[in-house]
Amino acid sequence: MTRVLRWDVLVGALLVAVFATGSLTVPGFATTGNLSFALGDLGEIALIALAMTLLVVAAEVDLSVASVLGLSSALVGALWDGGLAIETIIPLVVLVGAVCGLVNGLLVTRLGLPSLAVTIGTLALYRGLAYVVLGDQAVAQFPPAYTALAVGDVPGTPVPYPVALFVLLAAVTGVVLHATGFGRALYAIGAQEQAAFFAGIRVKRIKLLLFVLSGTVAAFAGVVFTLRYGSARADNGLGVELAVIAAVLLGGVDFDGGKGTLGGVIAGVLLIGLLRNLLMLGDVSTEIQSIVTGLLLIVSVLTPRLVSVVRPALKGTP
Amino acid sequence: MTPMRLTAAATLLALAVAACGGTTKSSVTSAPAPAPAASSAAAKADPNAPLKEGLKLAFLPKQINNPYETIVDNAGIEAAKEFKGEAKEVGPSDASASSQISYINTLTQQGHDAILIAANDANAVCGPLQQARAKGIKIVSYDSDAAPECRDLFINQASSEEVGRSQVRLLADLIGRKGEIAILSATANATNQNTWITYMKDELTKPDYKDMKLVKVAYGDDDDQKSFTETQGLLQAYPNLKGIISPTTVGVSAAARYISGSKYKGRITLTGLGTPNQMRQFVKDGTVEKFALWNPKDLGYLASYAAAALVSGQITGAQGETFKAGKLGERTIGANGEVILGPPFTFDAANIDQFDF
Numbered sequence: 001m002t003r004v005l006r007w008d009v010l011v012g013a014l015l016v017a018v019f020a021t022g023s024l025t026v027p028g029f030a031t032t033g034n035l036s037f038a039l040g041d042l043g044e045i046a047l048i049a050l051a052m053t054l055l056v057v058a059a060e061v062d063l064s065v066a067s068v069l070g071l072s073s074a075l076v077g078a079l080w081d082g083g084l085a086i087e088t089i090i091p092l093v094v095l096v097g098a099v100c101g102l103v104n105g106l107l108v109t110r111l112g113l114p115s116l117a118v119t120i121g122t123l124a125l126y127r128g129l130a131y132v133v134l135g136d137q138a139v140a141q142f143p144p145a146y147t148a149l150a151v152g153d154v155p156g157t158p159v160p161y162p163v164a165l166f167v168l169l170a171a172v173t174g175v176v177l178h179a180t181g182f183g184r185a186l187y188a189i190g191a192q193e194q195a196a197f198f199a200g201i202r203v204k205r206i207k208l209l210l211f212v213l214s215g216t217v218a219a220f221a222g223v224v225f226t227l228r229y230g231s232a233r234a235d236n237g238l239g240v241e242l243a244v245i246a247a248v249l250l251g252g253v254d255f256d257g258g259k260g261t262l263g264g265v266i267a268g269v270l271l272i273g274l275l276r277n278l279l280m281l282g283d284v285s286t287e288i289q290s291i292v293t294g295l296l297l298i299v300s301v302l303t304p305r306l307v308s309v310v311r312p313a314l315k316g317t318p
Numbered sequence: 319m320t321p322m323r324l325t326a327a328a329t330l331l332a333l334a335v336a337a338c339g340g341t342t343k344s345s346v347t348s349a350p351a352p353a354p355a356a357s358s359a360a361a362k363a364d365p366n367a368p369l370k371e372g373l374k375l376a377f378l379p380k381q382i383n384n385p386y387e388t389i390v391d392n393a394g395i396e397a398a399k400e401f402k403g404e405a406k407e408v409g410p411s412d413a414s415a416s417s418q419i420s421y422i423n424t425l426t427q428q429g430h431d432a433i434l435i436a437a438n439d440a441n442a443v444c445g446p447l448q449q450a451r452a453k454g455i456k457i458v459s460y461d462s463d464a465a466p467e468c469r470d471l472f473i474n475q476a477s478s479e480e481v482g483r484s485q486v487r488l489l490a491d492l493i494g495r496k497g498e499i500a501i502l503s504a505t506a507n508a509t510n511q512n513t514w515i516t517y518m519k520d521e522l523t524k525p526d527y528k529d530m531k532l533v534k535v536a537y538g539d540d541d542d543q544k545s546f547t548e549t550q551g552l553l554q555a556y557p558n559l560k561g562i563i564s565p566t567t568v569g570v571s572a573a574a575r576y577i578s579g580s581k582y583k584g585r586i587t588l589t590g591l592g593t594p595n596q597m598r599q600f601v602k603d604g605t606v607e608k609f610a611l612w613n614p615k616d617l618g619y620l621a622s623y624a625a626a627a628l629v630s631g632q633i634t635g636a637q638g639e640t641f642k643a644g645k646l647g648e649r650t651i652g653a654n655g656e657v658i659l660g661p662p663f664t665f666d667a668a669n670i671d672q673f674d675f
Contacts, residue, residue, distance in 0.1 A: 028427035033449075037423045085340030136506025136537050138415065140441035143341045151445055231415050231442040233507070238414060280424040286382060286411040 007252035007304045008264025015271045022278045029281055036158040040151065042273040043162035043228070044069065044221040044237065046266075048244045050166075050173045051214040053265045055115075056248050057177070059190040059257025060108065060207060063119040065218040066240035067126035068100045070233075072222025074130040077139030077232025086146055090223055097219020098212050100126055105211030109204040115211075123241070130234035139232040150227035162224050174262045182206075190257025246293065247272050250300045271296075363634045365641070370630045373403035375622060376425045378435040380462065380540075381413040386567045386593060386614055387436060389675050390461065394434065394618030400644055401626050413505070413540060415439035422446035426453060432625035435469075436461035440509050444468040456628040460621040462509045470628055470635040472656045473621045475612045478510065481565070481662055482517025484610065485589065486527065488664065489561045492587045492607055496529040497560030500552050502573055502590075504540040504566040514565050533559070538569045545572035553582050564590035570609060574600035594665055594673040601667050610662040615675060617659055620646055624657055 023030035048065050055062055072093045079089045100122070107118045154164050177183040188196035189203050197203050226232045251268030253260025272293060279289045375398055379387035391407040398405035408425070410417035415438050423446055425433050433450060437443050437459055447457050447468040457469040466472070475481075489499060501518065503511045515535060522532055533556050538545025545568055553559060564570035570590035577583050578600055592609045600606045620643050627633045627641035635655045643649050649657050665673065 028429065031427065034423065034427045037420075037446075041420055041423075080343055083342055083344060085342045087340035136539075138439060138441070138507035141343070143345075145341070147445075225416075228445075229416050229419065229439075229442040230444060231439050233415055233439070235414060236416065277420070277424070280408075280420060281427060283406070283408065286409070290411075 007300065008261050008267060010303075011251060011264055011267040011271060011300070015267050015274070018271060018275055018278065022274065022281075026278055026281050029278060032158040034277070034281075036153060036160060038273055038277040039163045040160035040228070041277075042269055043160065043166060044225045045240060045243050045247060045273075046166045046269045047162070047169065047221045047224070048214075048218050048240070049247050049265055049269050050169055050262075051210070051217040052244050052248050053251075053253055053260065053262055054173070054177065054186060055210050055214055056245075056253045056255065057190050057257060057260055058186045058207060058210060059193070060115040060210065061119065061245070061255075062101075062104060062115065062211060062214045062218075063241050063245075064100065064104060064122040064126055065214060065221075065244060066237045066242075067123045067130065068097050068215050068218035069222035069225060069237035069240060070235060071100065071126045071130040071133065072097055072219040073226040073232050073236040074134035074234040076223060076226045077137070078133050080142065080232065081139050086143055093223060094216055094219045097222070098216040100219070101212040101215020102208070104215065105208035108211065109208050127234070127238075134232065134234045136234070140230055142227055142230055142232075147227045147230050150224050162228070170262065170266060177262050186210075187258050190254075190259070192258075243272065246297050250297055252300070252304065254304075255301075268300075363636065363639050364631050365633075365639070367631045369401045369626050369632070370431075371402040373398070373401070373432070373626055373629055374430045375403055375405040375432050375434060375625050376428075376430045377405060377407040377409075377618075377621075378418060378421050378425065378433060379407065379409045380436045380438050381417075382407070382409040382411060384413075384540075384568075385596070387461070389593070389614045390436075390618035390621075392618065393615035394622040397619040397622035397644060398626070401623075403622075403626060405622065413438050415442040415507075418443055419446050422450060426450040426455060429453075430455060431629045432456040432458060434458045434460055434621050434625055435464060437464040437509065438462070438505075439507060440465045456625060458621055458625045458628065460617060466654050470655060471624050471633075471651065472654070473617060473624055474656045474658045475510075475614075475617050476660065476662045477658050478513040479517050481591075481610075482514040483521040484662055485514065485563050485565060485591075486518050486521040488608060488610060489563050489587065489589050490527055490530060492589060493530075493561045495527060498531050498533045498556055498558050499561040499563065500533055500556065500559055501535045502545060502548055502552065502562055502564040502566075502569045503535055503537050504569060506537050508540070508566075511565055518563065518565075538564075538566070538572060540566055540568045542568055542572045545569040546576050549573040549576040550580075553577075553580070553586065559586060561587040561589070564588065564592075566590070567592050567596060567611075570606075571596040571600070574605050578603055578605040591662075592665075593675055594670050595675060597665070598670055601665070601670050608664055608666045610664045612659055612662050613675075616646060619644065620649065620657065620659055624649070 028034055075093045076089055104119055104122055107113050108115045149161050153160050185201045188201055193203060225236055247268040248265050251265035276289055377391040377394055379391055395405040408421055418438055433455055444465050447464060451457055458471045459469045460473040463472045501515060536548045536552055538548045562573060564573050570592040573588055577586055577588055583605055588606050589609050591611050597606060597609055623643035632641050633639040637651055637653055639651045640648050651657055
């Protein structure tokens with residue numbers, strides 16, 4: 001495909017179109033307050049999507065991320081209630097996330113199980129653990145200094161702290177994925193695992209690392225989520241894994257691995273978030289909102305496939 | 319190995335931080351509470367101010383398509399027409415803590431005069447509600463309260479104490495004040511259910527009820543299927559159970575549906591808070607003898623008028639202020655900015671056909 005017709009570029013263009021339409025037709029959309037909120041509301045999804053992009057490029061997936069988020073939120077609540085300092089809780093909880101990721105990674109790389117199956121299992125397992133930790137309780141009253149970090153803006157800008165953090169991490173991830181040997185190794189693994197192995201890439205070790213990273217980021221997102229809402233609950237973030245994977249696929253990352261760009265994923269996250277915000281401001285009902293997002297996703301998965309079938313046919317090549 | 323090094327580093331970091339102390343729950347709760355919002359304290363109530371016309375109100379229920387909330391909100395929307403205002407209902411499709419947040423933001427951006435909210439989580443909605451108030455939007459909570467510092471008024475469907483105690487009295491009379499009982503609630507942190515349950519437990523400590531024992535509080539999460547299976551679980555786990563109180567419309571109807579089709583019908587007494595339309599068949603087939611509720615239409619109606627009175631400056635939310643709520647007459651604001659609708663009403667086979675909601 002030529003650059004203009006690449007899916008991630010199209011998603012970027014669609015994003016610009018949605019933004020322009022919103023600014024012109026829906027009052028209250030293009031205000032600093034609204035956009036700042038809409039971006040902040042995407043914080044956790046965006047953070048998790050970074051790690052998920054790396055996994056999907058390497059032809060793996062982690063469906064347990066939202067459960068790790070919930071487990072992390074429940075742990076934050078239980079430990080805070082137990083009188084531990086928040087400065088101790090955060091690293092501990094992130095560490096637990098890393099362990100969750102390590103378990104996923106070991107099951108996939110050492111036992112050779114498909115990540116889809118493994119992480120559907122741990123999706124249920126980690127969410128179950130979250131309920132064991134906190135039950136049906138909700139814990140609130142976190143220190144204002146920390147909740148302010150989760151909802152507040154970087155001084156002098158309308159950018160919420162989690163979004164600023166995302167921009168920083170996205171830049172690092174973008175460089176790693178697109179400008180280093182490690183990034184190329186991920187594409188190689190995703191495109192042809194065996195060839196990558198014979199080319200000297202340590203496939204299993206890299207995949208293990210990616211799962212640990214995914215768990216770590218998801219747990220950290222759980223901390224952000226908890227502080228942002230000021231409420232720790234075991235059911236926090238229920239279903240977020242689908243939003244993340246939707247954004248990654250919408251961004252043009254091939255579910256079979258080996259293809260996609262981080263820029264596309266970021267555009268995908270923003271597109272889903274802004275579209276939802278726009279539909280809400282336009283008083284479109286919740287049902288229609290999910291129908292629109294669903295259709296968009298189907299189109300995003302379908303279009304590149306159709307193009308790859310139609311193009312060679314038009315050129316007359318087999 | 320990299321993950322291992324990472325793990326070790328994180329552990330060290332955690333221990334290091336733990337050693338030098340930090341921000342704990344006790345250090346936060348001992349700090350003085352933040353001062354109440356300046357806007358409500360500074361404003362002055364003018365009881366004779368006329369209700370403004372053309373007010374824009376928005377109802378934000380726990381979730382849309384919940385029959386009970388729909389009745390409340392529709393009555394509120396109708397009431398707004400009486401004072402020539404416009405009202406609408408928007409809301410999330412699931413009742414999770416976080417799902418109302420983006421709606422609060424949306425309503426703030428749309429510039430409504432007042433937001434009426436049935437909070438899914440008293441604290442999770444707090445931040446966005448404060449932002450709305452900073453823009454001069456009045457916040458009225460109804461059905462399920464938000465943290466008091468985040469709203470102007472709470473329209474309480476009935477005095478929480480009276481609801482809790484009367485539910486126990488109702489069940490006690492039906493089972494002869496004897497035997498094991500259980501409670502089937504909504505979500506574990508549903509503000510109103512938890513308050514009622516506190517009063518139920520307190521009522522049960524009275525000598526009158528010394529032969530009644532509360533064995534379990536189960537949570538059906540206001541989900542029909544979960545409430546159904548929780549009922550099943552209760553009856554299997556406690557074979558001597560005599561009665562169940564389910565203080566939620568979703569829970570009591572799901573429980574009634576399970577009991578009516580099971581071997582427990584006639585052996586277990588179910589009561590709670592339900593709507594006549596949902597409970598009619600179970601009252602007629604004898605599964606349920608009596609249940610209670612306030613009139614949800616009056617709740618929405620009162621909330622609408624309270625919001626209008628706030629925006630019009632008749633009241634500020636301070637204790638002792640009064641306002642006129644259309645056909646319901648005058649209401650007085652009680653402690654903590656609460657306005658009480660009235661005592662709960664008991665439905666039975668004799669009167670249920672007089673009600674259609």
